[in-house]
Amino acid sequence: MPSTTYVALLGPGLVGRAVLAQLSALPQFRVVAVANSSRMVLSSSSVTADALKTDAAVPLAYGSLADHVSSYPGASAIIDCTASDAPAHWYAAWLARGISVVTPNKKAFAGDAARYAAIRGSARAPTGLSTRKDAGLLFHESTVGAGLPLLCTIKDLVATGDAIESVEGVLSGTLSYLFNEYCAPGNKAGFAAIVETAKSLGYTEPDPRDDLNGLDVARKVVILARAAGLASLTLDDVEVENIVPATLRDVPSADAFLKELPKFDAEFAARKAAAAAKGAVLRYVGRVELATGKATVKVAEAGAGHPLAGLGGADNMVVIKTKRFPRGLVIQGAGAGDAVTAFGVVADALRVHHTHAFEP
Amino acid sequence: MPSTTYVALLGPGLVGRAVLAQLSALPQFRVVAVANSSRMVLSSSSVTADALKTDAAVPLAYGSLADHVSSYPGASAIIDCTASDAPAHWYAAWLARGISVVTPNKKAFAGDAARYAAIRGSARAPTGLSTRKDAGLLFHESTVGAGLPLLCTIKDLVATGDAIESVEGVLSGTLSYLFNEYCAPGNKAGFAAIVETAKSLGYTEPDPRDDLNGLDVARKVVILARAAGLASLTLDDVEVENIVPATLRDVPSADAFLKELPKFDAEFAARKAAAAAKGAVLRYVGRVELATGKATVKVAEAGAGHPLAGLGGADNMVVIKTKRFPRGLVIQGAGAGDAVTAFGVVADALRVHHTHAFEP
Numbered sequence: 001m002p003s004t005t006y007v008a009l010l011g012p013g014l015v016g017r018a019v020l021a022q023l024s025a026l027p028q029f030r031v032v033a034v035a036n037s038s039r040m041v042l043s044s045s046s047v048t049a050d051a052l053k054t055d056a057a058v059p060l061a062y063g064s065l066a067d068h069v070s071s072y073p074g075a076s077a078i079i080d081c082t083a084s085d086a087p088a089h090w091y092a093a094w095l096a097r098g099i100s101v102v103t104p105n106k107k108a109f110a111g112d113a114a115r116y117a118a119i120r121g122s123a124r125a126p127t128g129l130s131t132r133k134d135a136g137l138l139f140h141e142s143t144v145g146a147g148l149p150l151l152c153t154i155k156d157l158v159a160t161g162d163a164i165e166s167v168e169g170v171l172s173g174t175l176s177y178l179f180n181e182y183c184a185p186g187n188k189a190g191f192a193a194i195v196e197t198a199k200s201l202g203y204t205e206p207d208p209r210d211d212l213n214g215l216d217v218a219r220k221v222v223i224l225a226r227a228a229g230l231a232s233l234t235l236d237d238v239e240v241e242n243i244v245p246a247t248l249r250d251v252p253s254a255d256a257f258l259k260e261l262p263k264f265d266a267e268f269a270a271r272k273a274a275a276a277a278k279g280a281v282l283r284y285v286g287r288v289e290l291a292t293g294k295a296t297v298k299v300a301e302a303g304a305g306h307p308l309a310g311l312g313g314a315d316n317m318v319v320i321k322t323k324r325f326p327r328g329l330v331i332q333g334a335g336a337g338d339a340v341t342a343f344g345v346v347a348d349a350l351r352v353h354h355t356h357a358f359e360p
Numbered sequence: 361m362p363s364t365t366y367v368a369l370l371g372p373g374l375v376g377r378a379v380l381a382q383l384s385a386l387p388q389f390r391v392v393a394v395a396n397s398s399r400m401v402l403s404s405s406s407v408t409a410d411a412l413k414t415d416a417a418v419p420l421a422y423g424s425l426a427d428h429v430s431s432y433p434g435a436s437a438i439i440d441c442t443a444s445d446a447p448a449h450w451y452a453a454w455l456a457r458g459i460s461v462v463t464p465n466k467k468a469f470a471g472d473a474a475r476y477a478a479i480r481g482s483a484r485a486p487t488g489l490s491t492r493k494d495a496g497l498l499f500h501e502s503t504v505g506a507g508l509p510l511l512c513t514i515k516d517l518v519a520t521g522d523a524i525e526s527v528e529g530v531l532s533g534t535l536s537y538l539f540n541e542y543c544a545p546g547n548k549a550g551f552a553a554i555v556e557t558a559k560s561l562g563y564t565e566p567d568p569r570d571d572l573n574g575l576d577v578a579r580k581v582v583i584l585a586r587a588a589g590l591a592s593l594t595l596d597d598v599e600v601e602n603i604v605p606a607t608l609r610d611v612p613s614a615d616a617f618l619k620e621l622p623k624f625d626a627e628f629a630a631r632k633a634a635a636a637a638k639g640a641v642l643r644y645v646g647r648v649e650l651a652t653g654k655a656t657v658k659v660a661e662a663g664a665g666h667p668l669a670g671l672g673g674a675d676n677m678v679v680i681k682t683k684r685f686p687r688g689l690v691i692q693g694a695g696a697g698d699a700v701t702a703f704g705v706v707a708d709a710l711r712v713h714h715t716h717a718f719e720p
């Protein structure tokens with residue numbers, strides 16, 4: 001490649017470090033800044049996450065970080081691998097001054113609709129709305145299904161004039177695992193025991209209620225819905241089935257919750273049996289219907305012929321039904337994990353690089 | 361968009377006309393040339409396929425067609441929707457002079473390795489190898505699985521440093537339908553009767569042996585293998601199971617072939633029964649293994665847990681196994697048909713447009 005793309009990486013946690021590792025093998029990138037929630041390192045040569053522990057680190061200041069990364073004679077990108085809402089407030093300003101934004105952080109895309117509109121308006125087409133040549137590019141493939149090619153496919157369908165009818169799927173690796181295992185042929189374990197196993201395998205949040213309340217899935221539904229054309233849909237519009245039993249929502253600790261959960265095994269078993277009587281299995285499904293704008297997140301029954309019935313492991317699966325794909329365009333695979341999330345981020349960063357690579 | 365991409369369309373058949381219809385709704389494109397195998401129309405305003413029937417049509421000359429499309433002050437692209445080998449001889453020259461090439465035509469990508477290398481060498485990165493700013497872009501997503509996002513995903517995986525282990529799938533809508541129907545629960549029809557039905561539905565080539573010989577699938581395996589990194593693999597390297605019974609290969613007509621085919625129903629039934637005894641179904645699978653370069657196209661058994669066992673209709677399905685996706689990244693959907701093939705072509709054309717849109 002004839003040019004370099006200069007990168008600032010925010011949030012060198014597990015995903016951020018995997019991004020840095022993948023970028024380090026690609027000569028077209030130079031990471032010139034790394035920041036965590038309080039400190040940053042600005043450098044003219046390549047910088048690693050470890051530099052944050054050294055005297056080179058200074059207090060975090062988003063303004064000077066952006067000045068630094070855009071001071072080089074090449075394309076610049078800020079890669080936000082934090083889970084924080086703070087950087088999202090800066091995206092529009094960064095994009096407007098020509099810095100591209102690449103992120104697996106859901107906050108900007110599932111959050112406030114006005115802020116989302118401002119960000120999209122500041123970003124250069126095709127993923128944003130600005131037609132200004134000097135605007136930055138915006139990519140966030142890894143906000144849903146990690147590196148699975150979901151948002152790019154939905155955006156291609158929309159851009160080429162297809163009519164999207166619905167987007168639905170299993171959008172959480174945790175909830176995929178829980179229901180795939182629970183409804184697997186021959187499983188005798190109760191729902192609570194499966195949650196316990198998932199927690200011990202590290203598949204759940206420290207408090208599994210943060211998975212079971214469905215909010216993470218609902219945020220992903222908002223992102224998919226907006227990509228499919230419902231730009232003003234918000235989290236409040238999503239009807240969410242919280243599968244944490246109502247009486248356990250205020251139990252003070254995760255351990256206490258897990259101790260109480262087996263009391264609800266019979267309720268879950270009854271739903272599983274009702275599905276099985278129809279030859280179906282239970283899946284935790286997020287869905288948006290474009291014509292009505294109806295968005296739901298709930299336990300649903302998938303019959304033997306349905307693609308979601310074939311899920312295994314902790315895979316995500318999304319089924320996009322359109323006028324051209326009435327049976328559905330289906331994409332399935334690992335939708336969580338550091339390496340696959342970083343893959344989606346770095347593939348997006350390469351899109352930024354290739355768009356800019358041949359500019360004067 | 362601030363600029364226009366000027367297009368010459370070769371081959372206004374069913375797919376070509378669907379491409380023209382999708383392009384006509386997109387203001388960023390202007391189709392200034394249309395050609396069939398013998399004639400062309402060059403125009404300064406938008407031109408349709410019907411112009412070929414008028415006095416505006418002149419004898420086809422690829423040189424002046426390229427001169428014409430590249431004479432405008434904007435990006436230019438030649439979209440080859442022919443099934444001919446002839447345009448492929450021109451791709452490298454067109455790319456070298458800055459004209460982008462977008463095509464669903466398999467000839468260049470499954471054909472001669474030296475010509476393929478010359479084409480890739482002339483095309484601008486990321487899909488080609490040239491780093492020249494004035495080289496054209498090359499996209500051919502619709503050569504495999506129509507508009508399904510297969511090649512772009514494989515190329516992203518390779519570009520970000522993943523190690524692809526294997527790519528396998530059902531790559532023919534025709535052969536998907538035949539084996540899905542034949543092995544569907546409760547099907548009593550013999551294999552020959554299913555072929556007969558598929559032909560009457562228009563799912564097969566006029567002579568179904570052109571599907572059953574496996575060559576079309578083998579060409580797609582070559583394209584996938586090359587995208588995954590085996591640049592010099594050729595059709596000769598693919599081990600193909602031709603399922604046309606040997607004694608029927610030289611029968612002079614399709615009708616005579618179909619009349620004889622029921623004599624082989626027992627052979628097919630025996631294979632189906634052998635698979636069923638293991639809880640598996642038959643699928644016609646193309647596969648390439650990256651470590652060994654072994655490429656095969658054959659009737660394979662898919663067990664109950666395998667994604668290919670869940671196929672229905674005439675869907676294509678591809679399973680990409682990599683270091684990061686050991687369970688496989690799976691993409692499934694309609695892999696044939698005018699509208700979905702055109703979708704892949706037009707999405708590629710939009711990539712050309714967006715890359716050029718902000719250039720000076």
